[in-house]
Amino acid sequence: MAHIRLDNVTKKFGLHAAVDGLTLDIADGEFFVLLGPTGAGKTTTLRLIAGLEKPDDGKIEIADQDVHQWSASERDVALVFQYYSLYPRYTVRQNLAFPLKSNARNCSQAEIDERIARAAKTLRIGHLLERKTDRLSGGEMQRVSIGRAIVREPRAFLMDEPLSNLDAKLRESLRAELKELQMKLKSTFLFVTHDQIEAMSMGDKVGILNEGKIVQVGTPYEIYNKPKNIFVASFVGSPSINLMPAELANGHVTALSGKLKIVAPRSKTNGAVTIGIRSEDITVGPKEQVAAHIHDVENHGVEKIVTLRVDDQFFKATAPSSLELKIDGTVKFSFNPDKLHFFDAASGASRA
Amino acid sequence: MAEIILRDIEKYFGAVYVIRKLNLTIKHREFVVLLGPSGCGKTTTLRAVAGLEDVDSGDILIDGKPVQQLEAGDRDIAFVFQLFALYPHLTAYENIAFPLRATSESKASVEAKVRAVAKSLQIEHLLGKRPSALAGGDMQRVAIGRALVRRPKAMLMDEPMGALDAKLREEMRTELKRLHLENESTTVYVTHDQVEAMSLADRIAIMNEGVLQQVGTPDDVYHRPANLFVAQFVGSPVMNIAAANVKADGSRSLLALGKGAAPFEFPKSLIRHLSDAKANDLTVGIRPEGVLVSQTETAGYVPVTAHLIEPLGAYDIVDLKVGAQLVRARTASGYVSKVGARVWARLDPAQTHFFDTRTTDSLRIRLVDGAH
Numbered sequence: 001m002a003h004i005r006l007d008n009v010t011k012k013f014g015l016h017a018a019v020d021g022l023t024l025d026i027a028d029g030e031f032f033v034l035l036g037p038t039g040a041g042k043t044t045t046l047r048l049i050a051g052l053e054k055p056d057d058g059k060i061e062i063a064d065q066d067v068h069q070w071s072a073s074e075r076d077v078a079l080v081f082q083y084y085s086l087y088p089r090y091t092v093r094q095n096l097a098f099p100l101k102s103n104a105r106n107c108s109q110a111e112i113d114e115r116i117a118r119a120a121k122t123l124r125i126g127h128l129l130e131r132k133t134d135r136l137s138g139g140e141m142q143r144v145s146i147g148r149a150i151v152r153e154p155r156a157f158l159m160d161e162p163l164s165n166l167d168a169k170l171r172e173s174l175r176a177e178l179k180e181l182q183m184k185l186k187s188t189f190l191f192v193t194h195d196q197i198e199a200m201s202m203g204d205k206v207g208i209l210n211e212g213k214i215v216q217v218g219t220p221y222e223i224y225n226k227p228k229n230i231f232v233a234s235f236v237g238s239p240s241i242n243l244m245p246a247e248l249a250n251g252h253v254t255a256l257s258g259k260l261k262i263v264a265p266r267s268k269t270n271g272a273v274t275i276g277i278r279s280e281d282i283t284v285g286p287k288e289q290v291a292a293h294i295h296d297v298e299n300h301g302v303e304k305i306v307t308l309r310v311d312d313q314f315f316k317a318t319a320p321s322s323l324e325l326k327i328d329g330t331v332k333f334s335f336n337p338d339k340l341h342f343f344d345a346a347s348g349a350s351r352a
Numbered sequence: 353m354a355e356i357i358l359r360d361i362e363k364y365f366g367a368v369y370v371i372r373k374l375n376l377t378i379k380h381r382e383f384v385v386l387l388g389p390s391g392c393g394k395t396t397t398l399r400a401v402a403g404l405e406d407v408d409s410g411d412i413l414i415d416g417k418p419v420q421q422l423e424a425g426d427r428d429i430a431f432v433f434q435l436f437a438l439y440p441h442l443t444a445y446e447n448i449a450f451p452l453r454a455t456s457e458s459k460a461s462v463e464a465k466v467r468a469v470a471k472s473l474q475i476e477h478l479l480g481k482r483p484s485a486l487a488g489g490d491m492q493r494v495a496i497g498r499a500l501v502r503r504p505k506a507m508l509m510d511e512p513m514g515a516l517d518a519k520l521r522e523e524m525r526t527e528l529k530r531l532h533l534e535n536e537s538t539t540v541y542v543t544h545d546q547v548e549a550m551s552l553a554d555r556i557a558i559m560n561e562g563v564l565q566q567v568g569t570p571d572d573v574y575h576r577p578a579n580l581f582v583a584q585f586v587g588s589p590v591m592n593i594a595a596a597n598v599k600a601d602g603s604r605s606l607l608a609l610g611k612g613a614a615p616f617e618f619p620k621s622l623i624r625h626l627s628d629a630k631a632n633d634l635t636v637g638i639r640p641e642g643v644l645v646s647q648t649e650t651a652g653y654v655p656v657t658a659h660l661i662e663p664l665g666a667y668d669i670v671d672l673k674v675g676a677q678l679v680r681a682r683t684a685s686g687y688v689s690k691v692g693a694r695v696w697a698r699l700d701p702a703q704t705h706f707f708d709t710r711t712t713d714s715l716r717i718r719l720v721d722g723a724h
Contacts, residue, residue, distance in 0.1 A: 038517075167389065167544060172589055176660055176671065183660075183691070195518070201662035201669070221686065224665035237665050239522055280666040296526045298551035301574035301587050302641045302682070305551075307526055318666070321571075327533065 002063045002077070002155035002188045003028040004049060009058030011044055018044040020212035022058070026205075031182045031189045033203035035196060035235070041212040042192040046158050049190065051075045063155065073104065078149035082161040084141040086133040092144050093129040096120070099152050112151075119150040122181060139170040146181070156188040163198060175201055196236045200224065208232050230274065230348035233341060239279050239305055242315035245345065246275040253340065256310045259290050262337045273351065274343040279305060281339035282317035284325075288332035297325045308333060354415055354505035354538040355380045356401060361410035363396055363562075370396050371407070372562040378506075383532050383539045385549040387585070388559035394542045395510055397559070401540060402508050403427050414505065429506045430499035434514040438483040438494055445470075445479040448497040469497045472534060473527070489520045496531070506538040513548065525551050546586050550574065558582050580712040583637045583705060589669055592643070592679050595709065596636040598622060607636065607699070613675025614654045616699045618719070625717040626706070633709035640669060642703030643681035645688065646696045653696035658688045672697055 006024040010017055019041045026032040034042045047053040049060060051072035060067055067075055086095050096116045100107045107115070120126040123143045128136065133144060142162055149157055162178075163171045179202045182189045193199055199206045200220040207217045208231070216228040227233035233241045246255035249270050254261050284306060292308035304319045308331070317333055325331060342351040356378040363371040371393045378384045386394040399405035401412060403424035412419050419427050430451075438447050448466045457465075470476045473493045483491055492512060499507055512528075513521045529552055532539055543549055549556045550570045558565045558573060558581075566578040577583035583591045594609040598618070605622045606615035626634065646653050659678060660671040663685060670688045672679045674697070681697065688695055702720035707713065 168546070168588065169389075169585070169590060176662065179660060179662070197664060200664050220663045220665070224663075224685075238518070240519060278666065296529055298525065298529075299570040299574070300547065300550055301570070302639065 004156060004188060004190065005061040006045070006049070007059040009048060009055045009060060011048055011053060011055050017212050019048065022212065022214060024207060024214060026188060026190060028188055029186045031179065031191065031202055031204045033191045033193060033199040033206045034209055035193055035199040035206055036209035037194055040209040042209055043160055045209070046079070046160055046190065046192050050077055050079050050158055076154050077156045077158055078152050078154035080145050080149050080157065080159045080162045082164050084145040086141060086144055088134045089132065091130050091132055092125060095133055095144055096147050096151050099148055115151045115153070119147045122150065122184065123147050138166050139174060142166060142174065150185070156190065159189065159191045161193050164193070164195070178202060196238070200236060208235060226352065227341065228350050230276070230343050233276050237278055239316045241276045241278050241341070243274055243276050244313055244315065246273055248273050256290070256313055259310055260335065262335060265337050265340070272345045274345050274348070276341035276343060277335050277339060279316045279318045281336040282315070282333050283336065284317045284319045284331055284333045285323065286332060288334040290334070291330055291332050294325055294327055294329045294331055297327055306331070356506060356538060356540065357413040358397070358401070359411040359413070361397070361400065361412070362408050363400065363405070364408050370562050374410070374564050376557055376564065376567065378538060378540055381536045381538055383541065383552060383554045385541045385543060385553035385556050386559060387543060387546060387549040387556050389544055392559040393562040394559050398508050398510055398540060398542045402429055402431050428504055429508055430502060430504035432495055432499045432507065432509045432512045434511040438491060440483050442482070443479065444475065444481050444483070444486065444494045447483070447494055448501050451498060451502045465501055469501045472531060473497050488516050489524060492516065492524065500535060504537060506540065509539065509541045511543050521548070528552065546588065550586065558585060577705065578714055580635065580637065580707050583707070587639055589640050589680050591637045591639050593635060593637050594677050596634050598626060598634065609677045609679070610675055613677060616654055617652045618701050622717070622719060626715070629715040629717060631706070631708055631715055635707040635709045637705040637707060638699050638703060640680045640682035642700045643672070643679055644698045644700055645670065645681050645683050647687070648696065650696050653698045655694060656697045658691055658693045658695060661688060661691055
């Protein structure tokens, strides 16, 4: 059981602060996802918690205890990496037994067998136990790596992009499996990724990290629907949220060179803003408001993603797969006024 | 002009049979995507067209002429790789101009061509830079520019976006499609990413273990998959698949997934279709959007439990427990409130696919003629 807290933690490499005054609170039994672009400081944060790096400043607590003086092994957290670090010439069973054989742990053979059996059942790798790890597929290897973390029964699991070397189909199924696993084990999971779909689909909470600082922490729903600024708004969601300059005056929003005019749903201060709207909040069809040029149509099976152009402004809308749309043709669209996001034109901060 | 015909192509690597009697015609100006998992033979096929790989039997024809005897350089085909393969010591301009060095073109004509290509790729401002000073997406734009500058008959691309991050891939997809429309060069594109294939292709050729599984438009392969492999390879989240039993029940038929689960209602005509198709064991497939979910008890719907919820922002993917079987549904964001909730579900007959379990082939039963 472990509640993890970071209080104003800073870690510098040379002059560069990889983690910069980071404060984070991960509840016991929570699936917390740290999401951010390459170089945001995600992996450094994980390594600081694991005890593989020492912070230059700030405090790290695991289960309300300051762990500054504790070695990595004393912290009793398990790390799962992007690259499965298994012993290639050993069987799956030997790989799983390995972390339990250390003198510090002092497990009896009966207990080792029992823990392996339990982990194998949870991860559905029972049939692979006697197989050498170099004869496993990527997905199986990653399950075994996770198994090696599970048998230790650690206080928390720290996962560093464990799905990113797997192909799309496998990632999709392991996503659901990992989430299920966490619900079953009821352990604290800290999962690091740059993939917003992983973050949204698995996290109880998502923390968005950029340049060593937390930008926003919230449920997937909050992150997606109430982004704090343009960075968060554009980092989650696919296709990316559409952003465009607009003018707010007398309760109306005007955009697209005056071609689009909608009633602002809430009272807003007047002046220049950046508006954001997600593709699914733009409706396309013969009865809609404004005409646009069709720049591209992508068939995604379940729906179409259409890139529209009005003058020099491009934006993407989601259309039903049955709607006939021709590239370089024309179509009408409307924005759903309730789903507009307003950002400060200069700072990018949400004005909601 | 370029029409590419592959006729009975076979290829072995030692004892491994990597391409098995492949037949495919790529029409003039067409954008065909070879899609499949790693090791399915798609890259080998592409390399054979390029002349980078010999085939063991069969013919490759470009505009009606067999090309097996031609060197790669004589096939008038441009190749773009996943890794950018630019000359590090040359500027973007020099990299793009490189393929023209052997032609006897004037400096002015070379410059005009390089600038025209750079303009269509929107990299004019980068022409003076070396590759090391370019971002990944720009490097790939330069690589594509180098392929385009010769105005080749055909463009062959091997996972050209594989090394780019998700956001950039999204942008590059649109650019590449526009570029294809403007240049009208016949394009063969290899990828394992079904979203890329669906978004870019006029037609998709899906391969598995060296065997061509289906060739069709994105609509065909998504809505009318020829077999279980195609059904599960295309579409995300993956199509639900389960063994099923069907029996008649008055004016309707009942379809049960596994034992003990409450059966789903289907039109009575399903029984006739199944007997016409001479199906043995039956596997049904249904995409998450074909699983209809209701918060309230509804006629024709079966009670189920929410096992897992994946909120994806624009919509949710909900794993429903139907007896011992999990079925994934796509719902509006937040529609199913929490894990463990009881809801009601129905399989939309128009969106249900039927396969022969043994052969894995589609039985080509379409219950209601929907939009597709």
